[in-house]
Amino acid sequence: MTLDTIAAISTAVGEGGIAVIRVSGPDAITESAKLFRSKSNIVDAPSHTVHYGHIVNPDDGEIVEEILLTIMRGPRSFTAEDVVELSTHGGVIAVKRVLALLLRQGSIRIAEPGEFTKRAFLNGRIDLTQAEAVIDLIRSKSDRAFTVAMKQAEGALSRKVKTLRHQLVELLAHIEVNIDYPEHDVTELTNQFILEKSRQACAEIDRLLKTAEEGKILREGIVTAIVGRPNVGKSSLLNALVQENKAIVTDIPGTTRDVIEEYITLGGIPLRLLDTAGIRETTDVVERIGVERSRTALEQADLILFVLNGNEPLHEDDRKLMEQLKGRPVIVLLNKSDLPSKLDTAELADFYTEESIVRMSVLNETGLDRLERVIRDMFFGGELESADLTYVSNVRHITLLHDARRSLTDAMEAIDNGIPIDIVQIDVRTAWEQLGEMIGDSVAESLIDQIFSQFCLGK
Incomplete structure (x- = not known):
């Protein structure tokens, strides 16, 4: 996905040892090179290298700041785009002067809150549960909360959801065969298969929901x-x-x-x-x-x-x-x-x-x-669960898991009541789509914007 180039301060504003400005997009390297004076040519520099030099005002050649510039070429970067990180001296004035010069470059604009993480999601580097875990990492109030968020950022919950969806895809394929070839008269076997697979999926959802209260805490x-x-x-x-x-x-x-x-x-x-x-x-x-x-x-x-x-x-x-x-x-x-x-x-x-x-x-x-x-x-109940447990703590995830379980329950009840199998298929597909909404496979753009608007600027 081709997007424009964005920049923002990624460290907290205030006094500190260093401050970091992140630039991401197709022009990140070439536009930064216009302001950077060094012995090395960063336009042709390899990925994941650090370069010492100065930021210079192109109008008068004045040295604005002494910096370290890091290059990470896409897709081997956080956003999966070309990324440049400029490490300046800590302090409000230094970092704002450098950012102002970057934004004067015609093809760079200020990033929106959470836009770097949003690009990582849109470019397929992470899914939506992993993206949401980033803000949980930032807001962690304890070591254990940080560990839970880190596991989710690494894809622990995503893998479980994707496994569940794969099971439901197999189930949907089995139902399709029954609908397309009714002459084979395997309805009873198909119904038993649907009940068994739906119960297994419900049991896994229940295991995840069991962690919800503790995860939310x-x-x-x-x-x-x-x-x-x-x-x-x-x-x-x-x-x-x-x-x-x-x-x-x-x-x-x-x-x-x-x-x-x-x-x-x-x-x-x-x-x-x-x-x-x-x-x-x-x-x-x-x-x-x-x-x-x-x-x-x-x-x-x-x-x-x-x-x-x-x-x-x-x-x-x-x-x-x-x-x-x-x-x-x-x-x-x-x-x-x-x-x-x-x-x-x-x-x-x-x-x-x-x-x-x-x-x-x-x-x-x-x-x-x-x-x-x-x-x-x-x-x-006396002790915290194992740190290896995959917790569900996000209200959106909890709601969607409940919805998916309800859809599978509807499918099982429909079979018990003798409802035609093509109607049962609708409930199973709905559960599959609801689980897909958790990881961002099927989610409205407005919801994506709402999720990432909660992030801080520069993340």
Whole structure:
């Protein structure tokens, strides 16, 4: 596929050791050569070579920047096109000056968000699941999430989907033979073949969907709200988990006035922590706004860490919160366990099991190991699956797998109900097309644009 030539800054804007500008397209090498002064002629240079030189303003010959220029000729590049990467000094000014000169070349334009990865997809170097894994790599919040995304970028999920589609193609071919040669009277055998192959495909889809909940957690993190009445240690808990003083801690109730958000990894489990304002009745206008925001965060949370002060008797505000949290996934944290216990845990028995109660001291940072184990039990059945497992974490993929399974179920039900085989064929073909939409074999251009618009500029 022939496209125009694009350029963009591929590294984060700001101070750093180096910055990289990526150029991709048919004129990437020749247009870059017009600005590059070096002892070597990069127009004829072999692929995957690095060249030292300077970027020169063609108007007056002024040296603009000292760079390293890397050449990767298509199709042996990320986009499968000719690619040039210019490594400049880090910093906003240097990289912008070089990019501005490149864009002054008539055949180079600024890249759209995700356009380099989009070209890799359009040029057949990667499929759509691999392309989507690129953004998961960038947004990974934990080592395990990164590993899952890397496996998908390498094609682990694609291979499973392609195997499934191949099985359905064989099934469709068998059905076609039955439709084209009805005189052989093999309908009963064909029906049994369809049922067997459809059950096998459904079983494989079920195996993939079984990983969906854990995969989504690894990809997005568990939205975790830290709640409790004022001054029970919520902000201190956040600081202990983050290992940084992100929240102001004082003895004054109502210090936290807004929801503070932080990402952490606890024993390989990514958590999106929301430290909320203490929930209580108050006449303070600003604190009341914080309390309302806390209630909103509470509704959005996948997990609630309910902090109680173990050094005080249960407060009426604690009891009100316990009522509000009924039916929600809650872990009770009895803070200040380093002090004499004054809270009667028997009052908690009507709401929480002993397994969901963690005694801890945020001050001494004890009890965090126990908290990790309880979260692991609650969301992963005690332990994370093997790192070799192919997880499904993308909502689009999960939806299409459910749709494909439903189509195969419709096909099996149609056979049981004596529906003609040419109607059954429609359901099987629909499942095949839905799986194809996962990897991009059959997908609307508008959806492709929507997917790649989520990428950052330069990727």
